[in-house]
Amino acid sequence: MEQHYKLYRVRELADNDEEFVRALALTFLEEVPEDLKVLKKAVTEKDYYNTYQMAHKLKPTIDLFELGVLDDVIVVQDWGKFEQKDIDITPTFDNVIVAIESALTEIKLDFDIS
Numbered sequence: 127m128e129q130h131y132k133l134y135r136v137r138e139l140a141d142n143d144e145e146f147v148r149a150l151a152l153t154f155l156e157e158v159p160e161d162l163k164v165l166k167k168a169v170t171e172k173d174y175y176n177t178y179q180m181a182h183k184l185k186p187t188i189d190l191f192e193l194g195v196l197d198d199v200i201v202v203q204d205w206g207k208f209e210q211k212d213i214d215i216t217p218t219f220d221n222v223i224v225a226i227e228s229a230l231t232e233i234k235l236d237f238d239i240s
Contacts, residue, residue: 127236130228132192139190150190151237155230158187162226169202169219177206188226195225 133147140146161184168176181203189196198218205215234240 128232130193130225130232135190135192148237151233152239154187154191155233155239158184158226159230162223165202166223168206169215172211174206174209178203179206181206184226188222191229193225193229195222198222198225 136147136150140150161180165177165180165184167173168180181199185196185199185203188199198221201218202215202222204210205213
């Protein structure tokens with residue numbers, strides 16, 4: 127439990143209301159996969175604008191659930207924002223993907239959500 131994410135800040139936000147914590151976890155599971163899908167497409171297509179938008183959108187959630195890749199998300203965001211065509215963000219972005227996908231899998235297991 128909580129190997130790829132942490133609930134400390136979520137519980138703090140929820141004032142330890144476990145129903146609210148579960149609701150936030152469900153929201154994470156509903157929204158983050160779609161956002162990641164859009165972000166993957168944007169990065170692959172070198173769509174800098176949408177890369178910036180989606181990375182920026184994911185930042186607070188990644189921070190709240192403490193996935194450990196906030197700095198990497200900021201690098202991806204800035205790559206899009208500043209159209210850094212001379213930088214290969216693949217390794218950094220791969221870290222983000224692994225962290226998010228690992229957290230998604232673990233949250234489903236921890237909250238018994240299929």
